Amino acid sequence: MDGGTAGPDLISYMRGRRKIIIVDAIDERNSAGTVRLLRPHECRNTAAYFSAHGASYSDCLNTLLLLGETPEVVIIGIGAADMRAGGLEPTLRVKAAIPQAAELALEAAGS
Numbered sequence: 853m854d855g856g857t858a859g860p861d862l863i864s865y866m867r868g869r870r871k872i873i874i875v876d877a878i879d880e881r882n883s884a885g886t887v888r889l890l891r892p893h894e895c896r897n898t899a900a901y902f903s904a905h906g907a908s909y910s911d912c913l914n915t916l917l918l919l920g921e922t923p924e925v926v927i928i929g930i931g932a933a934d935m936r937a938g939g940l941e942p943t944l945r946v947k948a949a950i951p952q953a954a955e956l957a958l959e960a961a962g963s
Contacts, residue, residue, distance in 0.1 A: 860911065860912065860915070862909075863912050863915050863916065866913075866916055866921075866923070867916065867919070868921070870924065871923055871925075871926070871961070872913075872923045872924070872925045872926070873925075873927075873957050873960050874909055874925070874926070874927045874928065875953055875954075876909075876927075876928075876929060876930075877931075877932040877942075877946065878929030878930065878931055878932065879931075879932065883931040884931050884932060884933035884943065884945045884946065885930065885931055885946055885948055886930070886931040887928065887929070887930055887952045887953050888928070888931070889926065889927075889928055889956055889960075890928070890929055891926065891927070892910075892913060892927065909927070926957075926960040928953050928956050928957055928960070930942075930946050930950070930953050931945075931946075931949075
C-alpha cells in the first residue's frame with residue numbers, strides 16, 4: 853500500500869501483521885539514489901526512520917509495541933538528495949534505484 857501522508861492512520865494497516873516492509877525516501881544527501889536495507893534498531897533517532905511526508909514510522913511502530921504486537925520490520929530506504937525540496941516526483945537517481953529497492957522488498961517478503 854502507499855502510506856503517503858497517512859501518519860498514525862497506518863497503524864490500522866500494520867496491526868496483526870507478522871512482517872511490515874516500509875519502502876521510502878531517506879535523508880542521504882551525500883548518497884542520493886543509494887538503497888539501504890535497515891532494521892528499526894539501526895535507525896532510531898535518525899532521519900532514516902522518518903518519512904519524507906512527515907509521518908513517523910517510529911510512532912506507528914511504537915504504538916504497535918504498546919498494543920502488544922511485535923512484527924518483524926524491514927525498512928528499505930532510497931537516498932534522496934534533499935528531503936526538504938518536497939515534491940512527488942523522484943529525481944533521476946532515485947528513479948534508477950527503485951528496481952533495486954523493489955527487489956529487496958520482494959526478497960524481504962519471501963523470507
